Amino acid sequence: MAETIVRMESVSKSYWRDQLEIPVLQDINLEIPEGEFLALMGPSGSGKSTLLNLMAGIDRPSTGSVKVAGAELANLGDSDLARWRSDSIGFIFQFYNLMPVLNAFENVELPLLLTKLSSSERRQQVETALSIVGLSDRMKHYPNQLSGGQEQRVAIARAVASDPTLILADEPTGDLDKQSAEDVLELLSRLNKEFGKTIIMVTHDPRAAESANLTHHLDKGELVTK
Amino acid sequence: MKLLKLLFRNSFRHPLRTVLTILGLAIAIMSFSVIRTAINAWYVGAEASSPNRLVTRNAVSLIFDMPLAYKERIANADGVTGISLAQWFGGIYVEPSNFFAQFAVEHDSYFDLYPEFLVPEDQMAAFMAERNAVLVGQKLADRFGWSVGDNVRLTGTIYPGDWDFVIRGIYTGKFETTDENTWFSRWDYLDERMRVETPGRAGRVGTYIIQIDDPSRAAEISQAVDAMFENSIAETLTETEEAFNLSFVAMGSQIVLGLQIVSAMVIGVVLLVLGNTMAMTARERVSEYAVMKSLGFQSYHLVGLIAGESMLIAIMGGALGLLISVPINGVLGVALSMMFPVVKMDALTFIMSAVISGGVGLIAAIFPTLKAVRTPIVEGLRIVD
Numbered sequence: 001m002a003e004t005i006v007r008m009e010s011v012s013k014s015y016w017r018d019q020l021e022i023p024v025l026q027d028i029n030l031e032i033p034e035g036e037f038l039a040l041m042g043p044s045g046s047g048k049s050t051l052l053n054l055m056a057g058i059d060r061p062s063t064g065s066v067k068v069a070g071a072e073l074a075n076l077g078d079s080d081l082a083r084w085r086s087d088s089i090g091f092i093f094q095f096y097n098l099m100p101v102l103n104a105f106e107n108v109e110l111p112l113l114l115t116k117l118s119s120s121e122r123r124q125q126v127e128t129a130l131s132i133v134g135l136s137d138r139m140k141h142y143p144n145q146l147s148g149g150q151e152q153r154v155a156i157a158r159a160v161a162s163d164p165t166l167i168l169a170d171e172p173t174g175d176l177d178k179q180s181a182e183d184v185l186e187l188l189s190r191l192n193k194e195f196g197k198t199i200i201m202v203t204h205d206p207r208a209a210e211s212a213n214l215t216h217h218l219d220k221g222e223l224v225t226k
Numbered sequence: 227m228k229l230l231k232l233l234f235r236n237s238f239r240h241p242l243r244t245v246l247t248i249l250g251l252a253i254a255i256m257s258f259s260v261i262r263t264a265i266n267a268w269y270v271g272a273e274a275s276s277p278n279r280l281v282t283r284n285a286v287s288l289i290f291d292m293p294l295a296y297k298e299r300i301a302n303a304d305g306v307t308g309i310s311l312a313q314w315f316g317g318i319y320v321e322p323s324n325f326f327a328q329f330a331v332e333h334d335s336y337f338d339l340y341p342e343f344l345v346p347e348d349q350m351a352a353f354m355a356e357r358n359a360v361l362v363g364q365k366l367a368d369r370f371g372w373s374v375g376d377n378v379r380l381t382g383t384i385y386p387g388d389w390d391f392v393i394r395g396i397y398t399g400k401f402e403t404t405d406e407n408t409w410f411s412r413w414d415y416l417d418e419r420m421r422v423e424t425p426g427r428a429g430r431v432g433t434y435i436i437q438i439d440d441p442s443r444a445a446e447i448s449q450a451v452d453a454m455f456e457n458s459i460a461e462t463l464t465e466t467e468e469a470f471n472l473s474f475v476a477m478g479s480q481i482v483l484g485l486q487i488v489s490a491m492v493i494g495v496v497l498l499v500l501g502n503t504m505a506m507t508a509r510e511r512v513s514e515y516a517v518m519k520s521l522g523f524q525s526y527h528l529v530g531l532i533a534g535e536s537m538l539i540a541i542m543g544g545a546l547g548l549l550i551s552v553p554i555n556g557v558l559g560v561a562l563s564m565m566f567p568v569v570k571m572d573a574l575t576f577i578m579s580a581v582i583s584g585g586v587g588l589i590a591a592i593f594p595t596l597k598a599v600r601t602p603i604v605e606g607l608r609i610v611d
Contacts, residue, residue: 082522097513097607111521114521114523
């Protein structure tokens with residue numbers, strides 16, 4: 001049986017606007033096994049992205065425990081958390097968020113600069129990542145020379161380049177046309193099936209969710225279906 | 227790829243903005259160095275002073291003179307090894323705008339006290355032999371195209387009438403700071419005519435230049451000299467040559483102060499120019515910094531990127547400014563050569579300009595860096611370009 005890679009216990013998250021408390025997540029209990037491809041669905045404002053951010057360690061819960069890839073995130077300081085993210089998490093954003101001044105190769109290489117890999121080892125990993133996403137011929141292209149789908153594939157290559165334990169994707173097809181979205185989803189499925197990557201994808205698109213093995217629904221900050 | 231490459235590319239992401247900022251910085255640093263050079267020029271005269279020379283003048287004001295009889299008494303004072311005298315002549319050459327310093331000096335003693343004025347032996351001999359002979363500095367001669375043997379007429383203002391002189395020598399300075407813009411005529415020529423035309427003004431001296439053997443006794447000797455003439459009709463004030471020259475600088479102290487204020491304002495402008503650029507930069511890149519943090523980059527990486535970019539722009543601007551200031555200071559030096567012996571950017575100005583450039587780069591990066599570091603990742607990611 002696969003090990004649990006994400007365990008959330010009694011997790012709640014609230015934001016404060018002036019004196020007003022805005023609850024976003026309430027009493028979330030969740031276990032995700034390693035190797036899973038999970039879709040998190042729900043309407044806007046349901047807390048999907050917040051849940052993903054908590055798993056990624058880029059936000060902290062108001063209460064509860066978040067344990068990801070063996071680390072209790074509450075016990076990590078900001079620096080340790082940054083190092084942990086670098087080692088364990090690959091993040092894919094809705095709007096790709098590539099560095100416009102870096103070409104595809106350099107964008108994918110960016111997270112590898114935080115590792116102890118040599119220049120040639122980095123090159124090898126970047127080339128492998130770009131070949132997985134089918135962009136070996138676009139290494140020297142800058143983001144403004146790529147289509148949206150290609151940009152997102154570069155972002156996926158960036159997310160997998162450092163071989164993270166967990167890939168988190170926040171609406172990865174939200175800004176793409178139908179064909180590009182299908183390509184990206186197919187790529188994520190392949191990463192899950194062929195490379196055994198655990199993927200948690202936030203989406204509000206039921207067709208995107210169909211690519212996943214499992215779907216959870218969030219509504220008004222609560223996990224309503226498993 | 228190294229982060230340095232990202233830093234460099236970020237710096238020129240908006241080429242026009244960066245180039246304009248660099249140019250703004252360059253002009254400001256150039257202005258700063260030119261102003262500093264102009265300020266320094268005021269003090270060169272004082273820096274060129276000899277510690278072995280004292281100057282005695284009328285205690286009331288330089289406008290008032292002293293009797294020639296003081297010379298023997300001062301010469302006999304303890305510690306005095308030499309003495310000469312000078313009188314401001316104040317004549318006009320062709321027109322008043324042709325201003326230059328003119329002194330009538332005791333010809334056979336003055337240049338013994340000023341070995342920094344280098345005069346060829348034959349020219350000095352000619353100066354000694356003729357009462358209306360004149361020695362002029364090389365720069366002054368160049369300014370008016372004079373050469374040895376030229377007859378020059380000055381119209382007196384303090385000593386009325388036309389005065390005919392003949393240039394018998396052209397001196398050069400032993401040191402870079404030696405003034406080469408001065409006219410030295412003979413005091414006995416002036417005095418001789420005064421005895422004939424206005425006897426009441428004969429035998430009068432503007433300043434006595436005293437040579438001493440021990441600079442550490444300057445204060446003591448000065449007091450002793452002044453004590454000789456206490457309660458006389460022309461009490462004296464004796465001070466070191468440096469203090470004497472600085473008193474002239476003090477006359478222009480408001481101008482110097484004004485220049486110093488302007489140079490400080492220039493630095494403020496530089497800071498605003500770069501600060502504005504960096505603030506715009508940081509605001510535009512909030513989401514990129516959030517992405518970098520989400521990838522695992524730490525605060526010190528962002529500090530390095532932002533401060534490095536700011537420093538890079540500032541140093542490029544500073545370097546360009548210093549580069550431009552070399553020819554500008556050269557032009558300034560030519561333009562002001564008749565007023566100041568040396569107009570040249572010194573090492574301190576160079577170092578100050580470089581330090582200011584770097585410092586401005588660092589200071590301008592503080593606010594954008596704090597913003598980038600303090601903005602939570604989640605908040606930064608919400609911002610869509």
